[in-house]
Amino acid sequence: GAGVSQSPRYKVAKRGQDVALRCDPISGHVSLFWYQQALGQGPEFLTYFQNEAQLDKSGLPSDRFFAERPEGSVSTLKIQRTQQEDSAVYLCASSLRGRETQYFGPGTRLLVL
Amino acid sequence: AQSVTQLGSHVSVSEGALVLLRCNYSSSVPPYLFWYVQYPNQGLQLLLKYTSAATLVKGINGFEAEFKKSETSFHLTKPSAHMSDAAEYFCAVRRGRYGNKLVFGAGTILRVKS
Numbered sequence: 180g181a182g183v184s185q186s187p188r189y190k191v192a193k194r195g196q197d198v199a200l201r202c203d204p205i206s207g208h209v210s211l212f213w214y215q216q217a218l219g220q221g222p223e224f225l226t227y228f229q230n231e232a233q234l235d236k237s238g239l240p241s242d243r244f245f246a247e248r249p250e251g252s253v254s255t256l257k258i259q260r261t262q263q264e265d266s267a268v269y270l271c272a273s274s275l276r277g278r279e280t281q282y283f284g285p286g287t288r289l290l291v292l
Numbered sequence: 293a294q295s296v297t298q299l300g301s302h303v304s305v306s307e308g309a310l311v312l313l314r315c316n317y318s319s320s321v322p323p324y325l326f327w328y329v330q331y332p333n334q335g336l337q338l339l340l341k342y343t344s345a346a347t348l349v350k351g352i353n354g355f356e357a358e359f360k361k362s363e364t365s366f367h368l369t370k371p372s373a374h375m376s377d378a379a380e381y382f383c384a385v386r387r388g389r390y391g392n393k394l395v396f397g398a399g400t401i402l403r404v405k406s
Contacts, residue, residue, distance in 0.1 A: 183335070212393065221382050221396030222336070235393065270335060278392050283328075283335035 181205065183284035185271050191290045192261045200256045200287045204273030211254050212281060213246055214270040222270055228254060261291045296383045298397035306405045311370040313400045315383030318364065324386040325366045326394065327357055331379045339381075342366060353377070378404045
């Protein structure tokens with residue numbers, strides 16, 4: 180079956196621009212996660228959804244970062260007024276339920292100039 | 293708090309040699325531990341996971357890991373390296389209020405020489 184998909188795969192933004200990153204989880208997966216992976220580092224947790232409810236957003240680095248999952252399926256991570264330090268790969272993962280195995284998408288590589 | 297430490301940011305082995313990638317964890321409660329592999333420009337793929345059922349865990353592609361509570365370690369091994377094993381490997385522990393977010397180590401890049 181289809182895995183987790185993310186779009187766009189690559190995004191170049193000028194500093195100060197707003198960007199939106201999309202994640203399509205595996206069909207039927209209740210839980211969805213966003214992670215940020217800076218160059219040469221391991222992924223770091225950003226936020227977690229159970230269906231449409233955002234239960235944990237403790238990893239969002241600033242109020243410029245906003246995530247939503249309005250219908251409990253597709254999720255969008257939005258970054259407002261992008262800064263150079265936002266340059267990273269943004270990974271989305273989904274799982275059948277919260278504590279089950281997380282399946283990762285290929286990521287969106289964001290470069291802020 | 294739970295965290296993981298991966299010793300060695302780069303490991304180089306010859307094809308056919310033993311692969312050993314080290315991971316140590318810190319945890320105040322029995323941990324759930326994972327190894328993921330990441331190929332260039334791809335997402336993470338689960339290799340194996342420890343969930344307290346057995347201390348020796350077998351995963352995909354011939355990898356296995358042994359949970360050693362006394363050493364707080366969860367090292368990843370493979371008896372014979374293959375060129376296709378060249379990738380970056382991440383150890384992770386599950387934590388969080390809901391017990392489901394993954395905390396990753398910094399990763400180890402495995403190079404396989406022919």
